[in-house]
Structures are given as structure tokens and as C-alpha cells.
Amino acid sequence: MTPELWHALIGGLLIGAGAAALLLLNGKIAGISGILDKIIRASLGPQAWRLAFLLGLVAPAAISGLGSISIEASLPVLGLAGLLVGWGTHTGSGCTSGHGVCGIANLSPRSLLATATFMATAMLTVFLLRHVLPAWHS
Amino acid sequence: MAFLTALLAGALFGAGLLLSRMCDPERVLGFLDVAGSWNPALALTMAGAILVASPAFFWVRRRDRNALGVATELPNRYNITKRLLGGSAVFGVGWGLSGICPGPGLLLLTGGSVQAVVFLGGLLAGFFIAAWTKAPRKSPPSALARTAS
Secondary structure, eight states: OOHHHHHHHHHHHHHHHHHHHHIIIOOOOOOOOHHHHHHHHTOSSSOOEEEEEHHHHHHHHHHHHOSSSSOOOHHHHHHHHHHHHHHHHHHTOOIIIIIIIHHHHOOHHHHHHHHHHHHHHHHHHIIIIIIIIIHHHO | OOHHHHHHHHHHHHHHHHHHTTTTTTHHHHHOOTTSSSTTHHHHHHOOOOOOOHHHHHHHHHBBTTSSSOOOOOOOSSSHHHHHHHHHHHHHHHHHHSSHHHHHHHHHTTTOOOOHHOOOOOOOHHHHHHHSSOOOOSSSHHHHHHHHH
């Protein structure tokens, strides 16, 4: 395996360890959209663990830097994408972490279906943007 | 205690997003671009994460308690609704447009770019719009709804 694949795998194991730790030690699901949503909208109930999880989440990137990243979408597209991700994850009760990692690890048909749905529409969107739209324009 | 364990769990999760390059939108789009030069690396990330989290969920599901003996209720696994599918479909379109989902979106904020701020602004606005426009859940069922269900 190439270093890139090793990093992808070990990164995944760390993500799983984080989700396992939050479940075993806090009894909570590591669903990032839900955690952020409930903090921002100031839901009732204990918030301290949510804040701690999000602080921990960004700490490695804040300390070591993001490395080389590229964001190619324009600002209007990013704003629209954010809006769709926010509306969609609130309405669908989860994102890549809550449904894709925790839900599937919990053998939840509900989360498996949600994950299959957002993966399919994401792949379709990329297909249209990268392969259909350019051909149309040229 | 709960604060420290959640901080640790978040740090593990965040280190994983960073190491796997899940925080790089271009890498994510390369994974989603199955008809182009598909980069399957992030499939390993997802598989690795599920592999490690599964035993923890199995353990808690069996006992209804976490490792510290505190009663723990897991989400309903079978409640498949139009809201679940519609919301997930819309989320996927946003993910495909940007290559950013909520966790990586937060990591990107540490880079301080305008792009990350604009995405996050849209994300938070989306939460509020979804919460405000949601049909009230606990309205008394109408005769029609009773017949339909």
C-alpha cells in the first residue's frame, strides 16, 4: 500500500476510535452536524460535552495546521453548499459522521439508507459538475 | 470528567479527519468522482472508522449502558421517513458541490480562509431554516392522517 492509503486507513481507525470513545465514556453519538446544530441553536440540556468534543475535533488541525488543501468552489457555490448541507443534515438527522460512521457501526438500516442516499446524490452532483456541465459548455 | 473524555474523543476524531485528508475538499471530490480519476482512498477511511466503532456500538447495544455503567440509549435504527431520505439527498447535493461535510468544515475554519467562513455561515443558516420551517411534530392527528396510517 502507498503512504496515501496507509494515512487514509489509519485516519479512519482514529475516527472510529474517537466515535467509540465518545460512546463508551460519554454515552453519546459522535454526529458532528447534530452536535453543532444543538450548540448553535442553544438546545436545552447539557452542552459542555458538545463544546468539549468540538474543541477536541479542531485541536489537531489548529496545532499542526491543515496541510495542503484546495477549495475550488466559488464563494457563492460554497455558501449555497453550506446551506444545503445545514438544511439537509438537520432534516435528515445526521451527516457523514452520525449516519455514515456511527449509524452503520450500530448496524442501523435507517443510517445505512441515509448514507446510501447522500453518497448517491453527492456522486451524481460531482458527475454533473465535472462531466456533464463542461461538455455542455464546450 | 465528561468534558475531558469528550475532548479526548473529539481530538481522536479530528486527528483522523486530518491524517486521512478527509479535510481536503479536493480529495473528497476525487473520491466522489467515480466517473473520472476516482481516488478510492477515503473508502478505506470509512471502512476503518466503522471497523473500530462497531465493537463499541455492539457492546453498548447489548447492555444499554456505556463503559462507565451509565444508562445509554442508542438512536432508533428502523425509523425510515421521507424527512430522513429527503434531508440526506439534499445534504449529498451540498457535499458534492463543495466537497465539505460538517466535521471537515469545522477543521477548515482553523485555516482562517474566507471560503471556510462562507461555507460555515451557510451551514448554520441551513440549521436555522430547517428548524424554523419544520412542521410541528406533536399536532393532534387529523382524521385524514389516522386513515392514512
